[in-house]
Each structure stands twice: as structure tokens, then as C-alpha cells.
Amino acid sequence: MKLSVFGCGYLGAVHAAAMASLGHDVVGIDPVADKIAMLSAGRTPFFEPGLPEILTASLATGRLRFSTDPAEAADADVHFIGVGTPQRRDGAGADLTYVDQAVADLLPHLKPGALVVGKSTVPVGTAARLAEPIARAGGRLAWNPEFLREGYAVKDTIEPDRLVYGVADASREQDAAILDEVYASAIAARTPRIATDYATAELVKVAANSFLATKISFINAMAEIAEVVGADVTQLADALGHDSRIGRRFLNAGVGFGGGCLPKDIRAFAARAEELGRGESVAFLKQVDEINLRRRQRMVDLVVDSLGGRPHGRRVAVLGLAFKPYSDDVRDSPALDIAVRLHGLGAVVVSHDPEAIPNSRLLHPQLAYATSAEDALEGAEVVVLVTEWNAYRELDPVETAARVARPVILDGRNVLDPVAWRAAGWNYTGMGR
Numbered sequence: 001m002k003l004s005v006f007g008c009g010y011l012g013a014v015h016a017a018a019m020a021s022l023g024h025d026v027v028g029i030d031p032v033a034d035k036i037a038m039l040s041a042g043r044t045p046f047f048e049p050g051l052p053e054i055l056t057a058s059l060a061t062g063r064l065r066f067s068t069d070p071a072e073a074a075d076a077d078v079h080f081i082g083v084g085t086p087q088r089r090d091g092a093g094a095d096l097t098y099v100d101q102a103v104a105d106l107l108p109h110l111k112p113g114a115l116v117v118g119k120s121t122v123p124v125g126t127a128a129r130l131a132e133p134i135a136r137a138g139g140r141l142a143w144n145p146e147f148l149r150e151g152y153a154v155k156d157t158i159e160p161d162r163l164v165y166g167v168a169d170a171s172r173e174q175d176a177a178i179l180d181e182v183y184a185s186a187i188a189a190r191t192p193r194i195a196t197d198y199a200t201a202e203l204v205k206v207a208a209n210s211f212l213a214t215k216i217s218f219i220n221a222m223a224e225i226a227e228v229v230g231a232d233v234t235q236l237a238d239a240l241g242h243d244s245r246i247g248r249r250f251l252n253a254g255v256g257f258g259g260g261c262l263p264k265d266i267r268a269f270a271a272r273a274e275e276l277g278r279g280e281s282v283a284f285l286k287q288v289d290e291i292n293l294r295r296r297q298r299m300v301d302l303v304v305d306s307l308g309g310r311p312h313g314r315r316v317a318v319l320g321l322a323f324k325p326y327s328d329d330v331r332d333s334p335a336l337d338i339a340v341r342l343h344g345l346g347a348v349v350v351s352h353d354p355e356a357i358p359n360s361r362l363l364h365p366q367l368a369y370a371t372s373a374e375d376a377l378e379g380a381e382v383v384v385l386v387t388e389w390n391a392y393r394e395l396d397p398v399e400t401a402a403r404v405a406r407p408v409i410l411d412g413r414n415v416l417d418p419v420a421w422r423a424a425g426w427n428y429t430g431m432g433r
């Protein structure tokens with residue numbers, strides 16, 4: 001099929017390359033010329049495992065190209081909208097400027113009968129609003145929320161765990177059939193597929209992220225209690241997780257969630273519910289957000305305490321900057337936030353991350369970045385592990401002890417073995433253990 005993808009960021013670039021790898025003819029559109037030049041040359045503008053391979057392979061077939069010019073999308077029968085929906089600068093709601101602009105850019109080039117497919121995460125009601133101008137231009141709109149996880153985005157796009165289509169009543173069968181054709185390989189693999197209305201499709205995405213955020217904040221709330229009573233939240237989570245109704249996943253206490261989705265999505269959902277007069281229904285999301293942000297401050301407090309209350313001029317090694325491993329994304333990253341707060345207290349913060357240093361440096365040039373974890377550790381008085389990259393999980397406590405000035409480690413992701421680290425002479429502190 002002939003497809004276009006508007007927005008070539010974490011979602012769109014992967015979607016474009018993945019759809020081309022499935023045999024579709026795809027053009028990716030993005031106004032950022034540097035990004036388009038890189039992608040066209042087979043280079044990825046961000047770190048995503050597996051993307052370089054499908055990008056270069058698809059470019060070589062001639063089925064994938066990129067452009068800054070929306071007119072290049074004119075030929076496509078299906079247009080995906082995967083542009084950003086960040087938090088508004090002046091409030092908690094979603095900023096829909098980019099979605100509106102992408103639709104406005106596309107409409108003059110729309111073929112009669114073309115299907116526009118929203119993938120961005122939007123406040124409920126957005127699709128109904130956009131359907132009208134698209135219909136006037138001779139097209140139709142569907143909403144097909146994206147559930148990919150950064151770090152696994154290629155696999156999640158090619159083999160999603162479910163497909164959700166929000167389609168208009170009048171063209172339900174026809175539009176679902178078009179999307180089935182786009183996702184033919186996933187459909188053949190019997191991927192669960194739910195065809196529904198716009199509002200449900202929009203809600204599925206924010207409800208899923210709200211649920212995951214709530215699960216993380218729930219266990220972090222338990223960590224706060226565990227810290228007071230001397231319980232171990234990791235064992236608590238293991239014991240809870242054996243209950244199949246609860247499950248162990250997303251019950252890892254630590255410095256909390258971040259990234260370009262969960263934090264802004266729960267805030268946007270709460271703001272939208274307020275507008276709908278149902279603010280009380282999701283009022284708990286405010287607490288979910290607050291619990292989450294408290295964990296960052298808790299880590300900062302632990303560092304300061306470990307330095308006897310005097311962080312000024314003291315060397316702190318921060319391991320991790322990305323909001324999670326296998327990503328270079330530092331949007332609303334707890335790790336980067338903690339490094340910045342410690343720097344603000346006068347500590348000499350030396351950070352390391354296998355992939356996220358360039359993005360961190362753009363936002364916070366004032367921080368010191370080490371080219372290796374070993375360099376970051378050298379002479380540190382406290383080591384803070386805040387992104388659970390394998391390289392940090394696998395650090396050898398004996399070798400690491402030889403590098404630092406004082407063997408004090410704060411495990412912000414509860415991924416190290418306290419017994420092994422204490423046996424090597426470390427003062428080990430986890431979160432809620």
C-alpha cells in the first residue's frame with residue numbers, strides 16, 4: 001500500500017521504517033530538515049535498537065523515503081499522523097498545535113477517499129473535531145493509538161500485542177478493512193484487534209498509561225511506608241506479584257517513571273477530565289504524579305544524607321541519564337532530573353549514560369559528562385544508579401570499590417544485589433528496602 005507518516009520522531013520514524021519493511025511504499029514527512037537528511041542517508045536521529053537495520057534495508061529497496069515537503073505525501077492512500085503532543089507550556093493539558101498543523105499541511109494534498117490515521121496520543125474528543133475538516137477535504141479519519149515501548153519499538157510496531165482502530169460509524173467496515181490490510185502480517189498472526197469508536201480508541205491509550213503509572217506509583221507509595229517501618233519493598237512486590245490478579249510487572253520501586261509519554265499523558269488526561277466536568281473520576285492521577293515526583297526528591301535527600309548534609313563540592317557519580325535503558329530519551333527523565341538537582345545543591349556531579357549524553361548535554365550543558373562509567377566513578381564519594389542499563393547492573397562491586405573515594409552506593413532502581421555489594425565493603429541503600 002502507499003502510506004505516508006507525518007512526524008519522524010521516536011514513533012514516526014520507527015513506524016515509517018517498519019511499514020516499509022513489511023512491504024508498503026512509505027514516505028516519512030517531517031519539517032526538521034536535519035532529521036530528514038539523516039534518515040534519508042540511513043542514519044537514525046535517536047537511539048532505538050533494531051531501527052538502523054530496518055531503516056537501511058528499507059531505503060535500499062526504494063520503498064522508503066523521507067521529505068520535508070507534505071506534497072510528497074499526495075500519492076498515499078493512508079496517512080499516519082505521529083507528531084508530538086507534549087504538555088502545554090501554560091498548563092497540564094496536551095499541546096495539539098503539532099497535530100493540527102500536520103493535518104493542515106496534509107489536507108491540500110489529500111486524494112479523494114484517502115484515510116488519515118491518527119497515532120499520536122491525544123485528549124478524547126480530538127478525533128471527532130478533526131474528522132470534519134478531513135471530510136470536507138474528501139478524506140476520512142481513523143484513530144489508531146500506538147502502544148510501542150521505546151527500546152522495543154521495532155518489535156512492538158511489527159508485532160503489536162493488540163491493534164485498536166477508532167473508526168467512524170458510517171465507514172466502519174471499510175476503514176477497518178483498510179487498516180487490516182496495512183497490518184496484514186499482524187492480523188495473520190492473530191493479533192487481537194478491536195474496532196471501536198473514536199472516543200474509546202483515544203481513551204484506551206491514556207487509560208493504559210494511567211494504569212501503568214498508577215501501578216508504579218502504588219509500589220513507590222509502598223516503598224515510602226517500607227522505608228519507615230524497615231520493610232523490604234522488593235520482597236513485598238515479589239509476594240504481591242505471585243497473585244496472578246496483580247502480577248509482578250511494573251511493581252519495581254525506585255526513582256519512578258519519566259519519558260515523553262507517561263508523565264504528560266496522565267497530566268493531560270486529568271486536565272481533559274476536568275474540562276469534561278469529571279475531574280474527580282481521575283483525581284487520583286494527581287497523587288500518582290506527586291508520589292512519582294517525590295521519589296526523585298527522596299533520592300536527592302538520600303545523597304545529601306550520605307554526605308552528612310553537606311553536598312557542596314563533593315563528587316557524586318550518577319549512573320544513567322535516559323528515562324529508561326535501551327533509549328536515549330531524556331524527556332522528563334528522573335535520572336537527569338536527579339543529576340540536575342544535585343548539581344544545583346553544589347555537588348560535583350559526574351554523569352554517565354551509554355546513549356543519552358548528547359541529549360542531556362543539549363538540555364543541561366552545565367553538567368559534567370564522563371565518557372565511561374569508570375571515569376564517572378573515579379574518586380566519587382557517592383554512586384547513584386538511576387537508569388538500570390545492563391552495564392550498571394553488571395558492575396563488579398570489588399572492582400568498583402577500587403575506583404571510588406568512598407564505597408557508598410544508592411541503588412535508585414533496586415537492581416543490584418545488596419548482599420554482594422555489602423560483602424565487598426559497600427554501604428548499600430536501595431529504594432524502600
Ligand SMILES: NC(=O)c1ccc[n+]([C@@H]2O[C@H](COP(=O)([O-])OP(=O)(O)OC[C@H]3O[C@@H](n4cnc5c(N)ncnc54)[C@H](O)[C@@H]3O)[C@@H](O)[C@H]2O)c1
Pocket residue numbers: 006007008009010011012029030031032035082083084085098101102103105119120121122146147148149150260261
Ligand atoms: N515515544 C513513544 O514511546 C510513544 C509511544 C506511544 C505513543 N507516542 C505518542 O506519539 C506521538 C509522537 O511522540 P514521539 O515520541 O515520536 O515525539 P517526537 O517529538 O520524537 O516526534 C515528533 C515529530 O513530529 C515532527 N513534527 C512536528 N510538526 C510536524 C508537522 N506539521 N508535520 C510533520 N511532522 C511534524 C517533529 O519534528 C518530530 O520529529 C506523541 O503523541 C506521543 O505521546 C509516543
